[in-house]
Amino acid sequence: MKNIYPGLFDDLPFSLDEIICGVDEAGRGPLAGPVFAAAVILDPHQPIDGLRDSKKLTEARRDLLAPQIKAKALAWAIAEASEEEIDRLNILQASMLAMRRAVEALATVPTLALIDGNRCPVMPIRGMAIIGGDDKVDSISAASILAKTARDAALVHLHAAYPEYCFDQHKGYGTKLHLERLHLHGASPVHRRSFAPVRNVIALFGAQEVVA
Numbered sequence: 619m620k621n622i623y624p625g626l627f628d629d630l631p632f633s634l635d636e637i638i639c640g641v642d643e644a645g646r647g648p649l650a651g652p653v654f655a656a657a658v659i660l661d662p663h664q665p666i667d668g669l670r671d672s673k674k675l676t677e678a679r680r681d682l683l684a685p686q687i688k689a690k691a692l693a694w695a696i697a698e699a700s701e702e703e704i705d706r707l708n709i710l711q712a713s714m715l716a717m718r719r720a721v722e723a724l725a726t727v728p729t730l731a732l733i734d735g736n737r738c739p740v741m742p743i744r745g746m747a748i749i750g751g752d753d754k755v756d757s758i759s760a761a762s763i764l765a766k767t768a769r770d771a772a773l774v775h776l777h778a779a780y781p782e783y784c785f786d787q788h789k790g791y792g793t794k795l796h797l798e799r800l801h802l803h804g805a806s807p808v809h810r811r812s813f814a815p816v817r818n819v820i821a822l823f824g825a826q827e828v829v830a
Contacts, residue, residue, distance in 0.1 A: 639693070639728040640757025641721060643713045644672070644765035648790030649800070649816050650783070650809045651773050652698040653709065655716035656764035657724055657731065660757045664690040669759040671752040672766040684767040687760045694760075695723035696768045705812040714739035720761075734758045780806045 643655040660666070666686050668679065675683070688694055697719030699712035707715065718739040721731050731738070731745045734752045738745030751758040770789055777786035782803050788796045792815055800815065804823040809816045 636730055637726065637728045638730050638732060638757060639721060639724060640732050640734075640751070640755055640759070640761045641717050642672075642734040642752050642758050642762035642765055643717055644762065644769045645790070646709050646713055647792075648810075649792050649796065649813050650701070650785065650790040650806065651769065651776060652700050653704060653713050653716050654696060654698045654765045654769040654772070655713065655720040656694065656696045656761040656768065657717070657720040657728075658687060658694045658757050658760040658764060659692040659724065659726055659728055660760060661690055661692045666690055666756070666760065669756045669763070671759060672762040674753065675763070677770070680763050680767050683760075683763050687764055691760065693724045693726040694764060695720045695725075696764055697723055698769075698772075701808055701810050704810050708812070709810075720765075732758055734762065776808055780808065 637659060639657045639659045641655065641657045643653060645651060645653040666683065668683060672680055697716050699716040699719075703715065704712040717733065718741050721728065721741055721743070728743055731741060731743055732751060732755055733739070733745055733747045736747050736749050738747050748755060748758065752762040753759065773785045773789040777784065783799045783806060784795055790796070797815060800809070800819050805811065805816050805820050811817060811820060
């Protein structure tokens with residue numbers, strides 16, 4: 619029998635009793651801000667056209683798809699791990715934590731979580747890692763879009779608090795503009811102190827760090 623899950627390859631183990639969620643994160647690479655994750659259980663009877671890896675979509679397209687996902691999905695959740703947790707745990711473990719929180723926040727309890735990447739967070743349900751899953755499995759694509767749009771919105775919000783860093787333009791990534799502002803103003807409370815460019819600036823500025 620062909621599976622009923624949208625975008626799920628037919629050779630993946632499944633049963634009609636399976637409740638599958640896709641999971642992905644956004645924001646592992648930036649120098650500032652939390653890392654976000656989303657989990658999505660799609661409705662097979664309400665397909666959403668155009669789902670794919672959020673990195674391959676324009677910002678405008680992501681902003682159009684995100685509300686459709688929230689309206690049509692059987693369940694969805696977005697979670698995050700803070701800058702402090704990133705610095706304390708490391709970015710990989712903080713990403714795993716955010717993904718686990720997203721899965722556990724779903725209003726419908728899934729039986730299987732499909733995770734983008736090559737490893738799964740520790741969860742109370744079964745997990746399966748799928749390399750490149752955000753462009754292979756619709757539910758993971760949907761999760762990548764929700765995580766990305768949520769994180770981008772959070773960085774725009776941080777821009778209002780720290781306009782000198784231009785978070786609305788680079789979303790915390792280590793662009794030339796961001797590095798210039800970081801060296802000009804020092805590290806803010808939302809910068810990830812365990813990341814080398816931030817750590818180096820803190821060493822230069824010492825006690826001159828920006829205070830919230």
